[in-house]
Amino acid sequence: xxxxxxxxxxxxxxxxxxxxxxxxxxxxxxxxxxxxxxxxxxxxxxxxxxxxxxxxxxxxxxxxxxxxxxxxxxxxxxxxxxxxx
Numbered sequence: 001x002x003x004x005x006x007x008x009x010x011x012x013x014x015x016x017x018x019x020x021x022x023x024x025x026x027x028x029x030x031x032x033x034x035x036x037x038x039x040x041x042x043x044x045x046x047x048x049x050x051x052x053x054x055x056x057x058x059x060x061x062x063x064x065x066x067x068x069x070x071x072x073x074x075x076x077x078x079x080x081x082x083x084x085x
Contacts (some may be wrong), residue, residue, distance in 0.1 A: 007057070008021045
């Protein structure tokens with residue numbers, strides 16, 4: 001399976017983060033849960049995705065491409081304005 005079949009970036013959806021196609025569920029979220037000790041079964045049950053979706057997230061993360069297009073500071077400035085600090 002190729003991750004490109006299941007992962008996409010859509011401008012305006014979750015700030016352009018890579019997501020599982022057709023969902024508002026980011027690769028970053030899934031990888032974070034895996035790193036936090038969630039089992040695949042918990043993720044599948046909790047989000048209604050498939051094992052293939054999880055594998056695609058793993059494959060995407062392994063490419064080294066950023067999971068988030070913005071740093072925290074950039075996001076904060078975009079949401080709250082430059083006076084947020």
